[in-house]
Amino acid sequence: MTDPAEAGRRVDEGFVSLLRQVPGFVAYYWIDAGDGVMVSTSVFEDEAGAEESVKRAAGFVRDHLTSLLPNPPQVTAGQVVAAGQ
Incomplete structure (x- = not known):
């Protein structure tokens, strides 16, 4: 069952x-x-922080979100090359 809220x-x-x-x-x-479809984006100052966040996300999804997500998460990483505020 998908429940984005x-x-x-x-x-x-x-x-x-x-x-x-x-x-x-x-x-x-x-x-x-x-x-x-649910999308999350994390921004970190360096690759080490981003890698740690992926580890924490995997545990959190396993423990708290599996029943709400119809498909396994996909992880994509990269550098910010343009931004605006």
């Missing part, structure tokens, strides 16, 4: 605080893209 609530109440503890944390976004 419940998944977002769990992420907001549990996962975001885990990420904030990772050295180099800059920002995190959880996006409900519709039709059961």
Whole structure:
């Protein structure tokens, strides 16, 4: 069963605080893209922080989100090459 609102609530109440503890944390976004598609983006100052976040995310998904996600998560990493605020 896909439930983006419940998944977002769990992420907001549990996962975001885990990420904030990772050295180099800059920002995190959880996006409900519709039709059961959910996307998250994490920004870290360095690759080490990003790698640690992937480890923490794997544990959090396994322990708290598996029943709400219809497909296994896909992880993609890369460098920010353009940004705006």
